[in-house]
Amino acid sequence: MRKRSLLAAAVAAACFAGGAHATNWFQLQGTEPNGTASPYHLFGFIQPTYQDSGGTAVSGLQGAAAPFNGAVPKFNEVAPQDTSMSSFNMLRARIGVRGTVLPISNKIDYFIMAEFGNNNFTYGNGSYTPRLTDASVTFNEIPGMRVRVGLFKTPGPEEDLQGIPDFNYINFTNVSAQLIQNQFIGTNLAVAETGVSGAYAVQAAPTDAGRDQGIQLFDWFNNGPWQFAYAAMIGNGAPLYANAQSNSASYYGRIQESYIFHHSKGPHQAGITAWVWDHLGHQDLDVSTAGTTTGGFTRQSYTFKRYGLGAQYRSGFMTPGAVRVTGELMRGTGWILAPAAFAAPYGTTGGCVVGSPLCNETLYPGANNAAVGGYVETGVFVTKHLDLEARYDQYNRMTNNPGLERIFKTTTLGVQYYISPMARVTLNYAINRIDVPHLSDVTGGAVGQANASAIASAKDDTIALQTTLIF
Numbered sequence: 298m299r300k301r302s303l304l305a306a307a308v309a310a311a312c313f314a315g316g317a318h319a320t321n322w323f324q325l326q327g328t329e330p331n332g333t334a335s336p337y338h339l340f341g342f343i344q345p346t347y348q349d350s351g352g353t354a355v356s357g358l359q360g361a362a363a364p365f366n367g368a369v370p371k372f373n374e375v376a377p378q379d380t381s382m383s384s385f386n387m388l389r390a391r392i393g394v395r396g397t398v399l400p401i402s403n404k405i406d407y408f409i410m411a412e413f414g415n416n417n418f419t420y421g422n423g424s425y426t427p428r429l430t431d432a433s434v435t436f437n438e439i440p441g442m443r444v445r446v447g448l449f450k451t452p453g454p455e456e457d458l459q460g461i462p463d464f465n466y467i468n469f470t471n472v473s474a475q476l477i478q479n480q481f482i483g484t485n486l487a488v489a490e491t492g493v494s495g496a497y498a499v500q501a502a503p504t505d506a507g508r509d510q511g512i513q514l515f516d517w518f519n520n521g522p523w524q525f526a527y528a529a530m531i532g533n534g535a536p537l538y539a540n541a542q543s544n545s546a547s548y549y550g551r552i553q554e555s556y557i558f559h560h561s562k563g564p565h566q567a568g569i570t571a572w573v574w575d576h577l578g579h580q581d582l583d584v585s586t587a588g589t590t591t592g593g594f595t596r597q598s599y600t601f602k603r604y605g606l607g608a609q610y611r612s613g614f615m616t617p618g619a620v621r622v623t624g625e626l627m628r629g630t631g632w633i634l635a636p637a638a639f640a641a642p643y644g645t646t647g648g649c650v651v652g653s654p655l656c657n658e659t660l661y662p663g664a665n666n667a668a669v670g671g672y673v674e675t676g677v678f679v680t681k682h683l684d685l686e687a688r689y690d691q692y693n694r695m696t697n698n699p700g701l702e703r704i705f706k707t708t709t710l711g712v713q714y715y716i717s718p719m720a721r722v723t724l725n726y727a728i729n730r731i732d733v734p735h736l737s738d739v740t741g742g743a744v745g746q747a748n749a750s751a752i753a754s755a756k757d758d759t760i761a762l763q764t765t766l767i768f
Contacts, residue, residue, distance in 0.1 A: 320566045321555070322458050323515045323528050327435045327445050329406045334397040341392035342462050342767040344414070345385070348375050351757025352382025358751050360744040362655060371640040372731075373757045377420035379640035388763070389414035389461060391430070404437040408449070412506075417478075421503035430506060445513040452515070452528035452551035453477065453574050454605050454627055456672075457507040463564045465676060465713065467725045467761040470690035471705040472670025475636070476629045477603060478504040479578070480658070493740075495666075497584065498657035499634075509533060509547060522568075524555045534578050543579035543598060550575050558612070565614035565718075576603040580632055582662055599662040601631030605671075615715055619678040626671040631664040633695060635703075638752050661695065668694045670705075676713075684713040699735035703753065706730045719767040727759040 329335075351373050358366045375384040393410030397403055410431040412419055419428055433447030450458055456473045469478070480502060511532030518525045527550075534547035553572035561567040578601050583594045607625030612618075638655045670692035678684050688709040695701040711725040731753040733739065739746045 320459070320564050320570075321517055321524065321526050321553075322450075322460070323452070323526055324517055325564060326408070326450060326460070327406070327433070327513075327515065328437060328443065329395070329397050334399060334403050336399045337394050337396040339392070339394055340768065341410075342389070342765060343387065343391075344389040344461070344763055344765050346388040346467065346761060346763040347383070347385050348467070348759065348761040349383040350375050350759050353755050353757045355751055355755045358748050360741075360748070362748045365639060365655060368639055370638050370752060370755055371636060373755065374640065377415065377417045387414050388416055393431070398434075406435045406437065408433050408435075417504045418506040419503065422500060428503075430508060441516050441518075442514050443516050445515065446511075448508060448510045449513070450507050451509050451530055451532065451549045451576070452513070453507060453549060453576060453603070454625055455572065455607050455609070455623070456625065458551075460564060462765060462767050465674070465684075465686055465723075466688060466709055466711060467723055467763045468709075468727065468759070470670070470672045470688070471692035471707060472627050472668075472672070472690065475634065475692060475694065475705075476668050476670060477627060478507060479632075480504050480634055493654075493659075495661060495663045497582070497660045497662070498654065499660045500658065505535070509535065509549070511546075513549075522557050522560075524557060525552070526555070527552045534580065543581045545579035545598070545600075547576070547578040565611070567611050567613050569608070569610050571606070571608040573606045574604065577601075578603070578632070580662070582660070597662075599631055600664060601629065601662075602664075603627065603629045613678075615678060615681050615718065617678055617680055620675070621677075622673075622675045624671065624673040626669075628667070628669045630667045631662060633661040633666045633668050635659040635661070635694065635701075661701075665697055666695060667697045668692065669696060682715045684715065686711045686713065700738035700740055702734055704732040704734055706732065721765050723761075723763045723765065725759075725761045725763075727761075729756050729758055731756045 352369055353373055354367050354369050356366055369382065371379045373382060375381055375386065390413040391410055392413070393408070395408040396406070398405045398407060408431055411427060412430045413427045415425060418430070419425055429448065431449050433445055433449040435443055435445040437443050452458065454473070454477060456470060457477050509530070509532030511530055513528055513530040515528035516526070530549040532547045532549065534543055551572060551574035553570055555568050555570040558567040580599050580601065582597050582599060584597050605625060605627035607623070609621065609623040611621040635658065637658050670690065672688055672690035674686065674688035676684050676686035690707050692705040694703050694705070706729070708728040709725055711723060713721050713723045715721045733749050733753050736746050736750060739749045741748070
């Protein structure tokens, strides 16, 4: 019975990034439980999801943007296809195998997992491709310094590092979705945008889902109820489906300190944890010197930074009165990506064409560009099975440029019904808002300001229903 419970905890922790649980994820995701070594454990989870994003169309656009009046903006459609305001979707479907390489050694662990769901990791540029999310080996030979090599989650913010099976919400916060989960830009696709210095219309690939290929040193140290954990990683700066995007490596690091209650363990560990993390990355971009998509490309190299801190309190799990409270603050400079306003051509004139600022992702790669965001969230079990929760998140994009700054605010109200620790139903209602804080600084005069306001005010609320089954 003890082996089964430990395995369930490991499985629940070993999947996608997200959520808010102060736990030693380096241990749960990178190693096997002591005393339960086995050559392999099959595991996985599925998350069938229904989402309604409102579908409100934009009105009041002027000038060159007028043909888009009556069009539904991309943020009011269901990702990743962005073609419908409401949809049923197998958001995630993952299967994996993990274990210890017996009889070769009981100090070498491995972890392999693949994603078959339909999401921003498997879908991009109009095509769906199942992908390998993780493939790593951990060597537990050196006291105080375990070594993990391969493809795996990078040490970073809690929302990105944790396992999706334990993620309390259906959608990521704005700051994680736009700033933290990196998107890779295809070569020979960057075009200088007219009238905006240092901004490029680009075609973004699927996200990295918080993963990289490289080598990580990590371990944890216990002293009574206290636990200190660290991880430091050097990576390519690209997931398995993309080659290294720069000749320079990417560097990641995180340290955390926990005070653990009642000797609790696993992905729902009770206690207080605080952490800080840092990411120094490099990306190359092929820029068209002529402002076109044919010929004359110059490769430019950029450096970007992401860093943050956070803390969490958790008193228990699936116990009446159990409470959790979590907060994170994240900041970034360089390589700031603004999603496209529209996903497909609309109207009888104009429409989405290469180079259109309304139809292309806009990249601001310079190190002077900045963004900041964060969230606070709380949840309480009112019964053993019923968890009520609320989260507020905010993302201030391009804070260095008043005319380009946008503020994304979301308040999410949720309820989760746990049939068991391995099965639950989640309902979320998200109240969304986009602000243009410096409207008078938006370029294009009265027309540009009216268009910026019209697009921002079209943002709808979102309702989502999801079932999670872990096996």
